Amino acid sequence: MKLSHTFTLAAAKLKVRRRRTIVTCTTIALLFGVVIFFLTVYSSLFASHTRMSAEIFDGNTFIITSTFRNFNTVTIRARALELYDLSQDEDKRYPLIEDEWHEGEFFLDHTNKFVIQASDEEHARLMSEQHITLTEVAARYNGEIIANTEGLHRSSDLFFPALEIPPGAQGAMPSGVAIDILPRSVVNSLIAFEPNMQDSVPVIIPAEHAARLLNLSRLPDDASPRELEARLKDIHDRAPGLIFHGHSTDTFFGVPINDEIEEESLNSSELDDEISESPTEHITFQVIGISAGTIQPYTIPGPSGFRDERPFLLRVLDGINSFGGGAGFIIPTEFINDYTLQYFERSYTSWLGGSTIIRFSRPADLIDFRANEFCYDDNPHCTLYGGAQEFMSSIYWLHTMSYNINTGVVYLTAFLGFIAMFIMAGTIGRVIEDEKQATAIYRAVGATKGAIRKIYITYVTLLSAITATLALIIGYGFSLAIHIAYSRILTANSRVTYGLPESTHTIWTVGFDIRTLLVIGAIFLVGLLCTLLCFDRMISKSIIKDIKD
Amino acid sequence: MPILKTKNLTKSYKTKKGIVHAVTDVNLSVEKGEFVAIMGQSGSGKSTLIQLMGGLDTPTSGEILVDEIDITKLKDNQLSKFRGKKFGFVFQTFYLQPFLTVAQNISLPSMFTNSQNLSLDRTRKLASILKIEDKLDSYPSEISGGQTQRVAILRSLYNNPAIIFADEPTGNLDETNSIAVLKMLKSINQKLGTTIIMVTHDSRVKQYATRTITLQEGKIT
Numbered sequence: 001m002k003l004s005h006t007f008t009l010a011a012a013k014l015k016v017r018r019r020r021t022i023v024t025c026t027t028i029a030l031l032f033g034v035v036i037f038f039l040t041v042y043s044s045l046f047a048s049h050t051r052m053s054a055e056i057f058d059g060n061t062f063i064i065t066s067t068f069r070n071f072n073t074v075t076i077r078a079r080a081l082e083l084y085d086l087s088q089d090e091d092k093r094y095p096l097i098e099d100e101w102h103e104g105e106f107f108l109d110h111t112n113k114f115v116i117q118a119s120d121e122e123h124a125r126l127m128s129e130q131h132i133t134l135t136e137v138a139a140r141y142n143g144e145i146i147a148n149t150e151g152l153h154r155s156s157d158l159f160f161p162a163l164e165i166p167p168g169a170q171g172a173m174p175s176g177v178a179i180d181i182l183p184r185s186v187v188n189s190l191i192a193f194e195p196n197m198q199d200s201v202p203v204i205i206p207a208e209h210a211a212r213l214l215n216l217s218r219l220p221d222d223a224s225p226r227e228l229e230a231r232l233k234d235i236h237d238r239a240p241g242l243i244f245h246g247h248s249t250d251t252f253f254g255v256p257i258n259d260e261i262e263e264e265s266l267n268s269s270e271l272d273d274e275i276s277e278s279p280t281e282h283i284t285f286q287v288i289g290i291s292a293g294t295i296q297p298y299t300i301p302g303p304s305g306f307r308d309e310r311p312f313l314l315r316v317l318d319g320i321n322s323f324g325g326g327a328g329f330i331i332p333t334e335f336i337n338d339y340t341l342q343y344f345e346r347s348y349t350s351w352l353g354g355s356t357i358i359r360f361s362r363p364a365d366l367i368d369f370r371a372n373e374f375c376y377d378d379n380p381h382c383t384l385y386g387g388a389q390e391f392m393s394s395i396y397w398l399h400t401m402s403y404n405i406n407t408g409v410v411y412l413t414a415f416l417g418f419i420a421m422f423i424m425a426g427t428i429g430r431v432i433e434d435e436k437q438a439t440a441i442y443r444a445v446g447a448t449k450g451a452i453r454k455i456y457i458t459y460v461t462l463l464s465a466i467t468a469t470l471a472l473i474i475g476y477g478f479s480l481a482i483h484i485a486y487s488r489i490l491t492a493n494s495r496v497t498y499g500l501p502e503s504t505h506t507i508w509t510v511g512f513d514i515r516t517l518l519v520i521g522a523i524f525l526v527g528l529l530c531t532l533l534c535f536d537r538m539i540s541k542s543i544i545k546d547i548k549d
Numbered sequence: 550m551p552i553l554k555t556k557n558l559t560k561s562y563k564t565k566k567g568i569v570h571a572v573t574d575v576n577l578s579v580e581k582g583e584f585v586a587i588m589g590q591s592g593s594g595k596s597t598l599i600q601l602m603g604g605l606d607t608p609t610s611g612e613i614l615v616d617e618i619d620i621t622k623l624k625d626n627q628l629s630k631f632r633g634k635k636f637g638f639v640f641q642t643f644y645l646q647p648f649l650t651v652a653q654n655i656s657l658p659s660m661f662t663n664s665q666n667l668s669l670d671r672t673r674k675l676a677s678i679l680k681i682e683d684k685l686d687s688y689p690s691e692i693s694g695g696q697t698q699r700v701a702i703l704r705s706l707y708n709n710p711a712i713i714f715a716d717e718p719t720g721n722l723d724e725t726n727s728i729a730v731l732k733m734l735k736s737i738n739q740k741l742g743t744t745i746i747m748v749t750h751d752s753r754v755k756q757y758a759t760r761t762i763t764l765q766e767g768k769i770t
Contacts, residue, residue, distance in 0.1 A: 002663065008660075009660070013648050444603075445632070445633060445658040446629055446632050446633015446708070447633070447661040448629045449629075542606045547644065
């Protein structure tokens with residue numbers, strides 16, 4: 001059978017059954033049109049939004065990972081090893097103690113002050129198997145590791161935005177160490193990590209302890225929000241100048257270390273007396289920030305009760321972890337790029353929250369980074385490097401929201417698409433079954449099954465083409481209507497949000513989304529499949545039976 | 550040599566009430582150029598017989614030889630092609646395609662057989678014989694019953710078939726149109742030498758047929 005005859009017969013059906021064709025195609029096209037509408041509006045909004053926001057993001061740091069727990073842990077490890085090297089000095093020799101439980105791991109021990117070891121067997125295995133550098137991770141997402149020499153985006157900035165970084169602080173600042181209630185060994189550890197901070201260790205302390213140090217009276221439990229706000233402001237105003245002292249009787253790498261720092265010695269009301277008793281043994285702590293966090297009891301148990309058995313430093317770190325504001329060390333800049341990251345399934349050895357900055361050139365890279373690298377505790381397969389916290393900004397929030405909408409749009413369009421496909425399948429099935437008598441006559445006058453199949457494939461392809469065209473008209477029509485109605489106000493609002501009154505970019509809702517092609521393809525594919533699947537039902541062995549049916 | 554021959558042709562149906570023997574052991578021979586009228590009461594099996602001979606239905610047993618070819622042995626596609634070249638059909642209810650014009654309906658068989666006959670001139674020529682040339686661009690719904698049947702007859706003729714099977718072609722027509730259709734068929738039979746096998750209740754057909762066969766309870770009497 002010639003193609004021209006096939007087309008003539010298929011087109012003739014459309015021509016005469018105009019009403020039915022229009023109803024069938026319009027019904028299906030409406031559903032697919034809505035899908036196209038969603039895709040078009042969303043992708044256009046997202047594209048225009050990204051274009052406008054790029055003016056803000058270009059060349060700016062807009063994310064920090066304020067807590068890179070594993071990185072910090074490894075830094076500690078590296079630092080411990082460095083200390084070990086230093087310990088080869090005859091005068092400063094510290095024994096290297098092999099880990100009895102996990103072969104291959106070793107740690108330094110100096111009265112249990114520096115111990116880096118796996119917390120359990122799995123931890124040890126992961127430590128040895130997974131070596132990925134932070135630089136590598138950053139590169140994967142077009143990121144760039146930078147030293148936080150400018151003190152960008154520290155949590156303390158929320159409270160003391162104008163604070164100068166103390167001299168000598170090259171890396172991230174501590175972000176919430178409640179020195180006043182930590183056991184003296186914690187203090188020693190902190191100092192040991194950064195001996196050059198011996199003269200004045202900058203700390204951030206929880207607000208409630210700052211109040212104690214400042215001899216502020218305790219607020220009643222039922223204090224009003226206004227009183228609380230006033231109290232916080234009072235603390236903020238006074239804390240930056242607050243200096244308090246611990247005292248030591250020993251040294252550690254030249255840093256005075258106190259064997260017996262008493263908790264009460266940290267009570268500022270008694271500081272003056274203690275300072276006067278042994279001024280040379282004092283360590284000065286300068287408060288540079290107040291964290292809003294309060295002390296929380298540590299409630300996460302270690303595996304198989306292992307936590308109680310963990311060496312000293314790990315317990316110390318756990319202790320630091322118990323503060324809501326986090327804790328941190330000053331990480332030397334030169335360490336940042338070189339150290340191997342280790343993966344920890346659980347985080348009880350980490351949360352030494354120094355700030356490490358990864359600068360991303362595009363918001364999308366940051367979002368990808370977070371999506372792929374964020375580690376959830378209930379995800380046993382995660383291969384991540386710590387909990388990256390997003391930079392709190394409305395711009396970033398807009399991006400996050402856009403991505404969330406994207407997910408919603410994908411699900412919604414998939415759902416609508418499936419419904420549309422089922423309806424289309426049913427409609428095509430009915431259309432073809434209604435053609436039973438016509439096909440029987442074709443056969444009676446000499447048509448083979450193949451010839452009839454060609455006619456109906458052509459017929460349904462023409463139906464699909466009409467449907468797809470209508471769907472595009474409906475989808476883009478609605479998008480255009482939305483554009484005409486809202487583009488101006490969306491643009492104005494977005495410029496305000498981004499702070500770009502002079503932006504040349506506009507927000508629009510009409511554009512092309514590559515997924516539209518999938519929708520159009522689905523229309524044709526469903527039509528074709530239904531034709532082929534329904535075809536055999538349309539033709540029985542007896543022509544007469546089909547004619548009479 | 551007969552153009553069509555049936556040997557022990559039988560068709561049975563299974564129904565809820567039991568097996569119905571529509572056609573039983575029919576042995577029939579039709580010579581080329583004959584105009585055979587098959588008559589009988591309703592339910593006698595005459596329509597079933599003509600449908601079997603035309604290859605529109607499959608027999609339960611027996612043979613149907615057309616030009617010595619047993620069409621019961623042909624595969625579906627072979628049978629379709631065979632029908633398209635050798636047979637023409639005229640039905641009681643015409644069965645024109647409502648979405649095709651009169652011209653397209655007339656030439657429909659040649660679209661499937663890739664016949665060289667397909668041309669508008671030929672269609673016009675055939676239409677003028679039956680005086681419907683002015684209706685070629687009309688749709689079936691726009692012409693009368695008599696004209697519709699003429700279109701159906703022309704459709705059956707288009708591929709120059711050897712046999713035309715007509716299943717009560719006058720059943721839906723008034724007397725004038727019925728006589729006209731019978732005359733047309735007779736004319737085709739005489740002028741073109743086409744064999745015509747027609748099933749009918751109409752006793753007037755005896756004047757036109759060269760042979761009349763009566764069927765009773767599925768058997769030739």
